[in-house]
Amino acid sequence: MAPGEILGIVGESGSGKSITCMSILRLLKSNGRIVGGQALFDGQDLMGLDENAMSDLRGNDIGMIFQDPMTSLNPTLSVGEQVIETILRHRPISRAEARKRTIELFELVRIPSAAQRIQSFPHEFSGGMRQRVMIAMALSCDPKLLIADEPTTALDVTIQRQILLLLKQLQTQLGMAVILITHDLGVIAEVTDRIVVMYGGMVMEQGSVAELFARPRHPYTQGLLGSVPDLRDGEHKRLTPIAGTPPDMSQPPAGCPFAPRCVHAMNQCDNAIPPLYEMADAVDQIARCWLHHPEAPRIAGINVTAEEVA
Amino acid sequence: MAGYVLQRLGQMLLTLLAIATLTFFLMHAIPGGPFVSERMLAPEIASALNDKFGLSDPIWLQYLNYLRGIVTFDLGPSFRYPGVTVNQMIADGLPVTLRTGLLAVICVVALGVPMGIVAALNRNKWPDTAVMMLATIGVAIPSYVIATLLLYVFALRLGWVPTFGLDDWRGYILPVLALSGFWVSFVARLARSSLLETFEQDYMTTARAKGLRPGQVLFKHGLRNSLIPVVTVLGPVVANLVTGSFVIEQIFALPGIGRHFVLSITNRDYTAIMGITIFYAALLMVMILIVDLLYVWLDPRIKLQKAAQ
Numbered sequence: 001m002a003p004g005e006i007l008g009i010v011g012e013s014g015s016g017k018s019i020t021c022m023s024i025l026r027l028l029k030s031n032g033r034i035v036g037g038q039a040l041f042d043g044q045d046l047m048g049l050d051e052n053a054m055s056d057l058r059g060n061d062i063g064m065i066f067q068d069p070m071t072s073l074n075p076t077l078s079v080g081e082q083v084i085e086t087i088l089r090h091r092p093i094s095r096a097e098a099r100k101r102t103i104e105l106f107e108l109v110r111i112p113s114a115a116q117r118i119q120s121f122p123h124e125f126s127g128g129m130r131q132r133v134m135i136a137m138a139l140s141c142d143p144k145l146l147i148a149d150e151p152t153t154a155l156d157v158t159i160q161r162q163i164l165l166l167l168k169q170l171q172t173q174l175g176m177a178v179i180l181i182t183h184d185l186g187v188i189a190e191v192t193d194r195i196v197v198m199y200g201g202m203v204m205e206q207g208s209v210a211e212l213f214a215r216p217r218h219p220y221t222q223g224l225l226g227s228v229p230d231l232r233d234g235e236h237k238r239l240t241p242i243a244g245t246p247p248d249m250s251q252p253p254a255g256c257p258f259a260p261r262c263v264h265a266m267n268q269c270d271n272a273i274p275p276l277y278e279m280a281d282a283v284d285q286i287a288r289c290w291l292h293h294p295e296a297p298r299i300a301g302i303n304v305t306a307e308e309v310a
Numbered sequence: 311m312a313g314y315v316l317q318r319l320g321q322m323l324l325t326l327l328a329i330a331t332l333t334f335f336l337m338h339a340i341p342g343g344p345f346v347s348e349r350m351l352a353p354e355i356a357s358a359l360n361d362k363f364g365l366s367d368p369i370w371l372q373y374l375n376y377l378r379g380i381v382t383f384d385l386g387p388s389f390r391y392p393g394v395t396v397n398q399m400i401a402d403g404l405p406v407t408l409r410t411g412l413l414a415v416i417c418v419v420a421l422g423v424p425m426g427i428v429a430a431l432n433r434n435k436w437p438d439t440a441v442m443m444l445a446t447i448g449v450a451i452p453s454y455v456i457a458t459l460l461l462y463v464f465a466l467r468l469g470w471v472p473t474f475g476l477d478d479w480r481g482y483i484l485p486v487l488a489l490s491g492f493w494v495s496f497v498a499r500l501a502r503s504s505l506l507e508t509f510e511q512d513y514m515t516t517a518r519a520k521g522l523r524p525g526q527v528l529f530k531h532g533l534r535n536s537l538i539p540v541v542t543v544l545g546p547v548v549a550n551l552v553t554g555s556f557v558i559e560q561i562f563a564l565p566g567i568g569r570h571f572v573l574s575i576t577n578r579d580y581t582a583i584m585g586i587t588i589f590y591a592a593l594l595m596v597m598i599l600i601v602d603l604l605y606v607w608l609d610p611r612i613k614l615q616k617a618a619q
Contacts, residue, residue, distance in 0.1 A: 056521060058519055074535070
């Protein structure tokens with residue numbers, strides 16, 4: 001990721017979006033474990049850091065916002081205290097200064113009468129206000145990267161938009177990079193620069209928002225986009241869902257995880273996991289699908305290029 | 311806060327009155343009386359005694375007289391031990407019981423909670439297994455067996471501690487251990503399961519995602535939330551332990567009030583039964599009030615005003 005970039009990660013529930021981000025911060029619950037791989041941050045492999053260095057980084061260089069603000073704040077501590085303790089953990093400043101900074105942060109995320117509200121407890125706040133506290137907490141140490149794991153899923157629709165616009169605006173204002181996990185494609189289209197489509201714990205397709213929405217090259221991405229209602233559509237077409245459910249990743253399939261649900265599935269798809277193919281006619285788009293193998297059959301809309309159509 | 315406490319104290323007085331009434335009439339419903347025994351007293355002496363202690367009055371008059379006594383904190387004379395008042399019985403036995411009881415309470419908190427923490431932090435590893443095994447034994451084996459075993463090993467075989475009496479500090483060790491064994495085990499198990507449940511909460515992930523040190527995560531975010539169930543049982547446990555135990559006091563020959571609980575009933579020592587019951591009930595209610603006040607401190611979501619309604 002580039003500094004100041006907003007990356008969207010989309011995919012169905014259970015496709016591995018949250019787990020990926022929890023793994024980056026090494027925050028998996030007791031039943032999860034990291035088998036291998038790398039996560040580079042500023043040239044440093046986070047998987048190789050010791051627990052101390054890792055906790056110095058969490059909340060400091062990388063901030064995180066969670067899905068459900070109703071349960072993500074400690075009910076027994078005041079909201080102010082929960083931000084203050086984060087600042088005191090990472091900055092060598094006095095409690096009074098941390099308190100002042102917390103009030104500023106609350107004003108930044110537009111919590112009204114911030115100076116009084118820092119003494120409130122989470123249960124005295126609405127969901128939207130709690131998510132603002134979470135954002136203030138994540139931003140408290142000026143992180144270079146903010147990971148927002150479905151930050152609006154648990155909120156009601158009117159608040160969702162407010163929180164999203166706030167995030168977008170703070171990102172522009174503070175210039176940090178943001179990873180936004182969501183299954184709301186509308187959200188992605190509105191605020192992100194680049195999209196990663198995940199399925200079965202793997203990156204299925206990746207590209208800039210404009211390119212990916214204009215020409216999705218993976219059957220799964222096409223399926224996702226096809227299942228979004230279009231309000232401008234006057235004919236009231238039926239939505240086309242993707243049949244079936246995501247695979248059980250505790251017993252991962254040998255081939256492409258999407259093959260059982262894919263309308264274009266071939267024999268090869270069940271045999272091996274496809275590599276990520278680069279798209280010749282796009283700037284920065286890659287897709288994990290056997291159809292992009294040079295010998296694959298041509299299917300309109302997936303691997304037939306504009307020139308070939310012409 | 312003050313209003314709430316006053317209101318609760320008022321409720322406690324009503325409860326106490328109900329308990330006193332119920333105990334009084336139940337007690338009189340038991341056949342026999344303080345002056346009925348195998349060695350029959352001459353009828354004249356028996357009736358003279360009954361007259362002296364007001365036992366020949368109609369029951370409602372006895373009841374009112376007794377209530378008048380309680381209001382002035384006079385629990386009356388013991389029927390069994392001539393010349394001794396119930397107030398005196400409690401005053402004589404209480405210091406011993408209170409000392410052993412409070413030491414046992416300290417044991418429960420200082421051993422039970424850390425044992426639970428150690429077990430929870432090392433879930434399914436050997437310290438957890440060890441603590442849980444010990445705790446299961448502690449819950450399963452009755453206190454008199456523990457007491458007898460402790461006596462046999464440490465007093466009789468090893469001779470490290472006296473077999474009975476409280477002449478010096480070593481005398482307290484075994485009674486306190488035997489008295490607290492069950493509750494230490496109980497609290498350890500409770501603290502463990504409560505902590506494990508708290509560890510799964512989202513806010514614990516948040517705390518770690520903020521980069522807080524493991525100690526901060528555990529003590530500031532984890533422990534406080536998981537202590538609520540522990541505090542709930544601690545209230546009645548304190549009341550239970552500081553009023554002594556008949557069995558433990560018999561085994562270690564401690565001059566506490568625990569034995570009066572049992573003996574007063576077999577003796578039909580009416581005033582002693584009433585006095586000790588009321589004393590225990592009052593203590594229990596005060597402890598429960600303290601627990602309720604602690605909740606508010608532990609969990610700001612709990613509001614006293616709401617609870618009072």
